[in-house]
Amino acid sequence: MKKLINGVDDVVAEFLLGVAAAHPELHVDHEHRIIARGGGAKPGKVGIVSGGGSGHEPLHGGFVGTGMLDAAVAGQVFTSPTPDQLLEATRLVDGGAGVLHLVKNYTGDVMNFEMAAELAAAETGVEVESVIIDDDVAVQDSLYTAGRRGVGLTVLIEKIVGAAAEEGRDLAAVAQLARDVNASGRSMGMALTSCTVPAAGKPTFELADDEMELGVGIHGEPGRKRVKLASAKEVAASLVEPILADLDFTGAPAIVMLNGMGGTPLLELYLMYGEVSKLLAERGVTVARCLVGNYITSLEMAGCSVTVLRASDDMLALWDAPVNTPGLRWGA
Amino acid sequence: MKKLINGVDDVVAEFLLGVAAAHPELHVDHEHRIIARGGGAKPGKVGIVSGGGSGHEPLHGGFVGTGMLDAAVAGQVFTSPTPDQLLEATRLVDGGAGVLHLVKNYTGDVMNFEMAAELAAAETGVEVESVIIDDDVAVQDSLYTAGRRGVGLTVLIEKIVGAAAEEGRDLAAVAQLARDVNASGRSMGMALTSCTVPAAGKPTFELADDEMELGVGIHGEPGRKRVKLASAKEVAASLVEPILADLDFTGAPAIVMLNGMGGTPLLELYLMYGEVSKLLAERGVTVARCLVGNYITSLEMAGCSVTVLRASDDMLALWDAPVNTPGLRWGA
Numbered sequence: 001m002k003k004l005i006n007g008v009d010d011v012v013a014e015f016l017l018g019v020a021a022a023h024p025e026l027h028v029d030h031e032h033r034i035i036a037r038g039g040g041a042k043p044g045k046v047g048i049v050s051g052g053g054s055g056h057e058p059l060h061g062g063f064v065g066t067g068m069l070d071a072a073v074a075g076q077v078f079t080s081p082t083p084d085q086l087l088e089a090t091r092l093v094d095g096g097a098g099v100l101h102l103v104k105n106y107t108g109d110v111m112n113f114e115m116a117a118e119l120a121a122a123e124t125g126v127e128v129e130s131v132i133i134d135d136d137v138a139v140q141d142s143l144y145t146a147g148r149r150g151v152g153l154t155v156l157i158e159k160i161v162g163a164a165a166e167e168g169r170d171l172a173a174v175a176q177l178a179r180d181v182n183a184s185g186r187s188m189g190m191a192l193t194s195c196t197v198p199a200a201g202k203p204t205f206e207l208a209d210d211e212m213e214l215g216v217g218i219h220g221e222p223g224r225k226r227v228k229l230a231s232a233k234e235v236a237a238s239l240v241e242p243i244l245a246d247l248d249f250t251g252a253p254a255i256v257m258l259n260g261m262g263g264t265p266l267l268e269l270y271l272m273y274g275e276v277s278k279l280l281a282e283r284g285v286t287v288a289r290c291l292v293g294n295y296i297t298s299l300e301m302a303g304c305s306v307t308v309l310r311a312s313d314d315m316l317a318l319w320d321a322p323v324n325t326p327g328l329r330w331g332a
Numbered sequence: 333m334k335k336l337i338n339g340v341d342d343v344v345a346e347f348l349l350g351v352a353a354a355h356p357e358l359h360v361d362h363e364h365r366i367i368a369r370g371g372g373a374k375p376g377k378v379g380i381v382s383g384g385g386s387g388h389e390p391l392h393g394g395f396v397g398t399g400m401l402d403a404a405v406a407g408q409v410f411t412s413p414t415p416d417q418l419l420e421a422t423r424l425v426d427g428g429a430g431v432l433h434l435v436k437n438y439t440g441d442v443m444n445f446e447m448a449a450e451l452a453a454a455e456t457g458v459e460v461e462s463v464i465i466d467d468d469v470a471v472q473d474s475l476y477t478a479g480r481r482g483v484g485l486t487v488l489i490e491k492i493v494g495a496a497a498e499e500g501r502d503l504a505a506v507a508q509l510a511r512d513v514n515a516s517g518r519s520m521g522m523a524l525t526s527c528t529v530p531a532a533g534k535p536t537f538e539l540a541d542d543e544m545e546l547g548v549g550i551h552g553e554p555g556r557k558r559v560k561l562a563s564a565k566e567v568a569a570s571l572v573e574p575i576l577a578d579l580d581f582t583g584a585p586a587i588v589m590l591n592g593m594g595g596t597p598l599l600e601l602y603l604m605y606g607e608v609s610k611l612l613a614e615r616g617v618t619v620a621r622c623l624v625g626n627y628i629t630s631l632e633m634a635g636c637s638v639t640v641l642r643a644s645d646d647m648l649a650l651w652d653a654p655v656n657t658p659g660l661r662w663g664a
Contacts, residue, residue, distance in 0.1 A: 002544070003600055004601075004604050005564050005603060006564050006603075011599065011603065012599075014564070014603045015602045015603045018604065018609070018624070019602050021605060021609040021622075022602065022622050055597070057597065057599050057602070077599075192334040192335075193334060229334065231338045232336045232337050235336060258354075262598075263595045263597075263634075264336060265387070265631045265632050266389035266394070266629070267344075267387060267389050268335055268337060270350030270389070271338075271343065273354050274346055274347075274350030274352075274353050277350075277353040290353075290354050292350070292354045294598070297598070299599065300595055300597050300634065302334060302595075302632065329661050
């Protein structure tokens with residue numbers, strides 16, 4: 001295992017030290033492993049909390065800031081944060097208008113966010129709504145997940161819902177919007193290589209030199225099938241077709257993300273985006289906005305994922321709203 | 333070789349197709365492999381052109397836009413663009429105030445930019461100034477280079493000089509500023525793994541499972557020494573000490589970049605930044621601004637580099653000026 005770390009047990013704690021050093025505008029709670037906006041909760045604004053296992057950066061910590069998340073909670077690598085951590089984050093961002101939990105659909109995350117919401121209601125009276133994100137069309141159930149997994153659409157939901165909260169919409173409206181975006185978006189990913197969890201010290205799975213995994217999960221969970229290496233054009237079709245088969249994306253503007261899994265150069269990601277956008281055009285999908293780069297990663301895994309959102313005019317306007325976070329920044 | 337490509341000969345051309353699809357605000361000249369701002373040359377503004385071999389993205393194409401480059405020219409992977417391409421880019425961005433060439437110090441790049449400047453003067457009368465960037469403290473001469481190599485400081489020079497041109501400064505002032513920044517900054521990098529040039533089909537160099545290369549070049553050129561794997565803390569010292577030994581960075585604000593080589597997760601890059609910033613503080617260097625992420629890469633190489641710039645107040649103000657490019661965006 002070749003990694004730029006000190007001890008395997010200190011990776012997340014030391015990552016947070018680096019984030020605190022690089023981003024004095026953010027507040028880092030090292031005890032609870034929370035990255036939050038500096039300046040505390042904004043009175044009257046719905047607080048938005050997300051989080052999950054580490055190793056997917058910039059998600060979630062890199063998306064904290066104006067127009068996106070209020071706080072992100074970091075578990076160990078690929079491991080859910082605890083209810084205590086999530087409760088503390090919920091307290092931290094409560095500005096009196098309630099708190100929205102954005103939860104990727106993994107059994108541990110769902111359970112721990114649920115416990116935190118119950119504790120928050122019982123102990124502090126803060127109102128919490130939770131939205132489960134489950135956009136991955138690859139497989140129905142999976143390692144760590146009952147139902148579909150939450151993957152790339154999380155980035156788009158955090159941006160759109162974050163903008164809505166920034167505008168001052170109330171908790172019920174913001175939660176409904178998150179559910180609407182989740183219902184309107186789909187993703188699928190693939191891997192050329194595995195990744196290595198520091199504490200495990202060896203690759204999560206094995207792939208032969210001439211193989212790739214279609215439909216891989218963001219923790220290296222098995223996908224739909226293991227196939228021979230193929231061209232970028234064929235890979236694009238393998239990702240886009242299952243997405244289009246699952247939901248009708250014609251007749252509305254689409255927001256598309258071509259996401260890198262962490263170890264694939266931008267040179268290849270743009271090349272892949274060229275193939276994906278060509279294919280979408282052929283299939284009658286109108287891309288209104290796109291994002292190409294590493295936004296939800298799986299450590300150093302080589303590979304990519306495609307996310308397509310059927311956007312309403314409201315979602316599109318919220319997508320365009322200013323955002324100012326380490327990982328996503330425009331118009332601010 | 334596992335890559336998301338079609339044919340090895342089509343990588344750069346197809347990368348540009350993806351860039352064009354993703355960034356309609358940019359103008360892509362596919363024949364000459366130029367990424368330029370949309371809307372043509374800005375009358376009275378110094379045009380800024382950079383370029384070099386592909387495989388270092390987002391550098392240079394991702395830094396085209398308001399506040400940074402006017403055009404970037406893409407060679408084949410790790411191969412200099414031709415004089416013809418560079419001449420065309422020079423013509424394209426000439427708004428009557430002259431054109432600045434920002435050239436990383438590699439023999440092929442220096443030669444081809446020089447020929448383009450001569451051709452531009454002879455054929456079109458456009459005034460060209462060239463600044464050679466040579467910030468790498470690792471080695472004196474190297475594969476492909478007489479003198480020091482141009483590496484991470486290129487990103488900072490493109491940002492600062494781009495802002496100065498945007499302000500309307502004249503060619504002589506902008507060129508002198510580029511030289512001043514080059515004289516005030518130093519970099520050093522390291523690799524945990526090699527990278528694979530598509531056309532070569534095999535890793536550029538071999539590193540054992542327990543080895544790393546200190547002082548590696550951005551094309552995988554040999555560095556200072558090959559050593560056993562070490563902790564993040566030790567790696568940080570191996571990169572920072574040679575930089576501090578080469579130039580005094582105390583008594584002025586520093587701009588610091590912790591750059592990923594392409595295959596290293598953000599989790600590790602932030603962890604490394606924590607180590608680097610701690611060390612700089614111990615050594616009396618005051619970090620005024622920093623940048624953590626993948627900005628000048630070597631395909632999928634795992635590793636990182638550190639760049640430190642001793643910034644004047646002018647450079648700091650130009651650093652903070654609005655920038656709006658695919659790879660760097662703030663305040664705009």
